[in-house]
Amino acid sequence: MSEITTKDSGLIAKSELLDLIQKEELYISPLLDVTQIGAISVDLRVGTDFLASKQGRDEYIDTTNNDTSTRPIKGHFSESRRRLGESFLLHSGQVILFSTLEYLKLPENVYADLSLRSSYSRIGLNLSTLIQPGYCGCASIELVNSSNTTIKILSGARLIQARFYKIPDNQEYFGKKRKYNCQVRPVSSKANEDNDLTKLIRLNNS
Amino acid sequence: MDYSAIQLQLRQVDEAFSRSRINVYSDTKKKCHFNELHSLFVEISKIELSALSPGDVEIHYNLLSFVLNGLEYLDNSTLNVIPYELVSCLELALNDWIDDDNFIIVTSLSNKHIEYLLSTNFNSETFLSTNRYIQGKYNLKITNRLIRITLPKSLSRDYLSSAVLYHELGHFIDLEYNISQKILLKKYPPHIPIPIGVLPSDINKEYRHTLEFFADLFAAQYVNQSTNFFLQRITTPSRDGDSETHPSTAKRLQIVNDFIDGKPLEILDEFNHVLSPSSLPALKVRHSNLDPKISDFKNLTPQKLKTPQELHAIFKLAWDVWIDSETNFLKDFEEKERYHIINNLVEKSISNYTIQEKWNKA
Numbered sequence: 124m125s126e127i128t129t130k131d132s133g134l135i136a137k138s139e140l141l142d143l144i145q146k147e148e149l150y151i152s153p154l155l156d157v158t159q160i161g162a163i164s165v166d167l168r169v170g171t172d173f174l175a176s177k178q179g180r181d182e183y184i185d186t187t188n189n190d191t192s193t194r195p196i197k198g199h200f201s202e203s204r205r206r207l208g209e210s211f212l213l214h215s216g217q218v219i220l221f222s223t224l225e226y227l228k229l230p231e232n233v234y235a236d237l238s239l240r241s242s243y244s245r246i247g248l249n250l251s252t253l254i255q256p257g258y259c260g261c262a263s264i265e266l267v268n269s270s271n272t273t274i275k276i277l278s279g280a281r282l283i284q285a286r287f288y289k290i291p292d293n294q295e296y297f298g299k300k301r302k303y304n305c306q307v308r309p310v311s312s313k314a315n316e317d318n319d320l321t322k323l324i325r326l327n328n329s
Numbered sequence: 330m331d332y333s334a335i336q337l338q339l340r341q342v343d344e345a346f347s348r349s350r351i352n353v354y355s356d357t358k359k360k361c362h363f364n365e366l367h368s369l370f371v372e373i374s375k376i377e378l379s380a381l382s383p384g385d386v387e388i389h390y391n392l393l394s395f396v397l398n399g400l401e402y403l404d405n406s407t408l409n410v411i412p413y414e415l416v417s418c419l420e421l422a423l424n425d426w427i428d429d430d431n432f433i434i435v436t437s438l439s440n441k442h443i444e445y446l447l448s449t450n451f452n453s454e455t456f457l458s459t460n461r462y463i464q465g466k467y468n469l470k471i472t473n474r475l476i477r478i479t480l481p482k483s484l485s486r487d488y489l490s491s492a493v494l495y496h497e498l499g500h501f502i503d504l505e506y507n508i509s510q511k512i513l514l515k516k517y518p519p520h521i522p523i524p525i526g527v528l529p530s531d532i533n534k535e536y537r538h539t540l541e542f543f544a545d546l547f548a549a550q551y552v553n554q555s556t557n558f559f560l561q562r563i564t565t566p567s568r569d570g571d572s573e574t575h576p577s578t579a580k581r582l583q584i585v586n587d588f589i590d591g592k593p594l595e596i597l598d599e600f601n602h603v604l605s606p607s608s609l610p611a612l613k614v615r616h617s618n619l620d621p622k623i624s625d626f627k628n629l630t631p632q633k634l635k636t637p638q639e640l641h642a643i644f645k646l647a648w649d650v651w652i653d654s655e656t657n658f659l660k661d662f663e664e665k666e667r668y669h670i671i672n673n674l675v676e677k678s679i680s681n682y683t684i685q686e687k688w689n690k691a
Contacts, residue, residue, distance in 0.1 A: 150630050153681045155688045171680075204408045206355065207684060224684070226677050228630050259629045261677070297661065304662070305629055305670045307677040 135233065135287040137162050143230065149287065150228035150259075159281065166240065166281040168224040170261060172308040173211055174200040176218040200311050205278040212275050213248070213268040220309035222261035224279060231257040231293040235285045237264065243282050246274060250283070257296025260306040332378040332386050338393040342370050345400045352407045355416075358433050358473050363403055365471050366396045372467040388462065395451060395459060402435040402448075402477050411436055412485045414679040419498050421637045422551050423476070425610060426502050431473045434498075438482035443490075443563060447497040448477035449504060476501050488675040489651060489668075490562075492548070492555035492644040499547025500540060509539040511603045538576045542584055542596050543612075549585045550615040553645035557582045558652070589614070619646040626650050627658050629670065631678040640682050647675045 135143070140160055143149035151165060159166040176199060184199050200220065205211055213219055229235060235254040238244070247270025254262055264283065268274050276282065303310055346367060354360050373389060381389065405411070416434050423432065437448075451459075456474050463469045478497050484490045503509050513536050517523060523532065548556045564578040571577050587594050601611045617638040624646055625632045634640045650657065651671050659667040 147628075150628070152631065152633070153685050153688075155685070202409065204413070206408065207687065226631055226681070228628065260673075304666060305673045307673045307680070 132289050132291050134163055135289055140165065140287065143233075148230045149233065151225050153225065155224075161284070164284040164286045167237070167262070167283040167285050169211075169276060169278050169280050169282050170222040170224040170309075171205050171207060171278050172222055173203050173205065174220040174309045174311055175203065177201050207279045209278050210275050211278060212273050213266065214273045215268055215271050217268055219266050220311065221264055221266065222307065222309045223264065223283065224261070226259075226261050226307065227254065228259040229254060229256055229287070231296060232290050233287050234290065235262075235287050237262060237283050237285050240282060240284050243276075246270060247272070248274060248282075254285075255296060256290065256294040259296075260303065261308070263303065263306060263309050330383070330386055330390060332381055335373075335378055335381075335386060335389050335393065338390065338397070339370075339374060342393055342396055342400070343374075345397060345404075346370065349400055349404055352404065353409070354403070354406065355408045355411055355413055356433075359403060359406060359435070362399065362433060362471070362473050362475070365469070366399050366403075368469055369463060369467065369471070370396055372463075372469065392459065392463070395455075398448075398450065398477075399475060402437050402475055405437045406435040410438065412480070412491065414676050414683070415485075415488065415491055415494060417679060417683050418551075418640060419478075419494055421640065422495060422498060422615075425615065427505075432476055433473045434476045434478065436485075437477065437479045438485055439479050440482060442481060442483075444479055444481055445491075445493050445497055446479050447500045447504075448479065449500075451475070451477075453505060486672060486676065488644060488672050489555070489647050490559055492552045492648075493559050495548035495551050496544045496556050499544035502547060503540055503543045506604075506607055506609060508600060508603050508607075508609075509536060509543055511607075512539055512599050515603075534571075534573055537574045538571070539596075541575050541581065543600055545581050545585050546588055546597060546600065546612050549588050550612060551641035551644075553589055553616060553642070554585060555644040555648050557585050558648045588612075616641040616645070618642060621646055621649040621653070621657070624650070625678075626671070626674050629658075629674070631674050631681050634678055634682040640679065643675055643678050647671050 137160060140149065144151060144154075144160070151167075154160075155168070159168075203211075207224075211219075227235070234256045235258075237250065237252040237254065239248055239250050247268060249267045249269050250264055252262060252264055262283075262285075266282075297304075349363065352363065354363070369392065373392060376389075378386075378389075416436065419434050423434065451474075453474070456471070460471055463471070476498070478494055480491055480494060513532065516535075517527075517532055523529070545556060560578050560581060569578045571580075575581075584594065584596065588597060597612060604611055615638060617636065619632060619639065619642045621627075626646065632639075632643060632646060634643065650659070651668065654660065654664075654667045654671070659670065662670065
């Protein structure tokens with residue numbers, strides 16, 4: 124089967140991935156095993172830090188408010204860490220956030236589409252994340268167990284596959300203020316810091 | 330002291346163990362230590378306290394204090410809490426100085442603003458005598474000694490500030506091998522009267538200052554001037570001066586600068602003249618130089634580290650980048666974000682190095 128390669132846009136295949144990595148235009152580190160680079164994707168690993176959703180005294184997570192009257196979003200998650208190779212349980216219906224073990228830096232004309240490797244998607248795990256062109260940091264992944272069974276995963280497991288796509292124009296990642304810069308651990312949502320919220324609330328109150 | 334003091338302690342220790350049972354540690358040595366402390370507690374719980382002699386009451390009170398203190402540090406050294414990357418660096422530094430594998434670096438996270446210190450309550454003498462006693466009485470043994478370091482909770486992921494933990498490790502090495510004490514004994518031999526005009530308090534002050542100089546030089550071997558930068562940050566120049574326990578910041582900065590610049594340094598020679606006959610390594614530069622202008626940080630990526638010398642150098646790199654952050658590649662970020670980015674990159678640099686090392690050995 125011929126490899127899919129494009130010059131200006133589209134899915135980036137292995138030979139070009141290797142070239143970008145070798146030139147450090149696409150940064151993926153640590154890349155513990157070169158077999159992580161496949162024909163059209165790169166396997167990424169579960170990192171060592173986790174945020175697990177927990178139920179507390181509040182009825183809901185408030186994404187509309189960032190003042191001190193409400194519990195911060197991160198208060199709805201508990202932090203934990205695992206040694207590489209140690210297991211983590213994801214209970215039925217639970218959401219966890221973790222970072223990829225690998226720190227990524229994407230070229231400004233490349234974005235990444237992250238999904239589960241099929242071995243994991245077929246047991247009831249769900250994940251879908253897009254990484255913007257120019258992003259740098261460990262990718263924060265939201266994983267949901269939509270099965271009716273607890274699932275045990277290992278820190279360091281090759282859970283994710285990343286497909287990289289070229290776009291015609293460079294996008295300046297830091298051209299606007301970003302909430303998540305060079306993150307190396309999972310960071311809970313900052314949805315309540317969106318600039319639009321103040322305007323929307325004002326609109327509603329007028 | 331009567332045995333009722335031990336009764337109270339036993340309740341405290343029992344409560345502490347019930348909370349600590351679920352702890353998950355970053356390595357098996359900590360778990361082993363926990364189990365050994367628990368075994369000791371179980372044996373002490375079985376004895377008839379009222380039958381203890383006053384001397385034995387005091388011994389057991391001290392044993393339970395040892396257990397409680399150990400638990401406090403183990404609780405703060407669980408996988409979720411321990412500043413793992415920092416401790417990894419310290420462990421590598423420790424390996425340069427101690428062959429014995431029976432030490433565990435543990436941390437306690439303090440609520441105090443700037444509290445970095447080494448606990449000296451349980452030194453090697455205390456540890457040996459404790460083990461002798463419990464081996465004789467209970468046929469038990471504590472395998473590992475804890476190196477107990479306190480750092481501020483709010484700064485546990487602040488790698489620029491926490492480079493000073495190398496200074497605290499330096500204190501441990503000094504006290505373990507009595508380095509500063511040997512220097513003072515050379516200067517004031519016990520069989521010779523103290524010179525007129527010199528008070529015992531002067532000698533004590535000189536000893537305390539010598540401890541600080543050793544710890545500063547020890548740290549500088551690894552983290553270059555990182556501890557200097559931190560000291561400058563927390564010192565008010567108009568209030569700087571010698572205290573009973575510490576030399577002035579100005580003196581400390583100068584000694585480290587001279588060491589790094591390779592200038593002749595009398596106190597360095599004094600330390601090395603004591604270290605050498607004790608078959609200990611000399612104080613010397615043990616880090617590489619990472620140029621911030623060509624470092625990987627410029628690309629907002631972790632620094633690739635290939636050796637322990639480069640690993641230790643990450644702290645100096647972080648300070649160099651921070652000091653110039655208003656004009657370098659970080660200049661377009663807000664100040665708070667710049668600091669955050671540097672700390673994140675340090676953490677990931679260390680993490681990548683340790684993970685790669687473990688992967689290669691597995």
